[in-house]
Amino acid sequence: MARTSGPETREKLIRAAEELFAAQGVHGAQLRDVVARAGQANPSAVQYHFGSRAGLLDAVMAGRQARTEAVLAPLLESTDDDLKGLVTALVTAEASELRTERGRRCLRISAQLSHESGVRARTPHPALAGTAYWRLIERIADRLAAAGLPEPLLLERLDLALTVVGAALADRARQYLAGTEPLTGEALFLADLAETTTALLRAPRPEPADHRKDSS
Structure with a gap:
């Protein structure tokens, strides 16, 4: 041999x-x-x-990140700070992984790690520090702050939006890998994902529920 x-x-180990x-x-x-x-x-x-397993996972995600960064970096350069434009850049870059079986598998993996980015602490995971992906997150966060969302709610909402995008793309990847016919064409799916995620981020700040007991 x-x-x-x-x-x-x-x-070979990374592919496996x-x-x-x-x-x-x-x-x-x-x-x-x-x-x-x-x-x-x-x-x-x-x-x-x-x-370790963690080291192998880091190597898997490093390849996935490098491919996405190559798509996202030029998109970010040409995108202004309009919230929908920023979200569309995110969806477009992430969706580039749908093009190959390898990318589809990596979408399914990264969706399992969606809460490890560091968004909630506003401190990037070491692998994301200095990346176009993190610059995009910061720009979206700045737009939400400008809209009047307080920091804790802003960070929770942003983390939720990233989770939604990751889960939606992972499920689309699963359908492609399984040979299942999706309900919608890819262009419509991605446009709707960007619109829905933007709407989630733009939702008005809710008024806290009044939990005081009725004194009558």
Whole structure:
């Protein structure tokens, strides 16, 4: 059997992890199955090349982020601070992963990690610091602040919007991978996702419910 180089083995493990993490869950997939799917005989191959499950997951997400950043960065340069334009740039960049089976699997994986971006603390996950993705998040947050949303509500709403986008695209990816016919064409789906997410972000600030007991 021909020996493979370190980079080749790493890539095989990443590809295998993409398949199994997407199908079985980031925490449900067994590392031994990843190793077997990658065609590796050493049961400690993941630990050797990545240190841990978390290291392997970081490598999977690094490739996904690099592809999305390549689409998002030029979009962000040409987008003003109109909220709908910013959301459309986000949806367009994220949806670029629908083009390939690899990207579809990565959408299913990243949807499982939607609350790890650091949005709620307004402190980016180390992998997102300095990225076009985080600059986009900050620009959306600035628009919400300008609309009068207080910081805690602003951050919760932004985190919810990102979760909605991620979940919707992950479900679309699932349908494509399964060969299921979606209810709508992709162009309409993406336009509606951008509109719906923008509407969510633009919703008026709610008045707190009055929980005082009736004194009568």
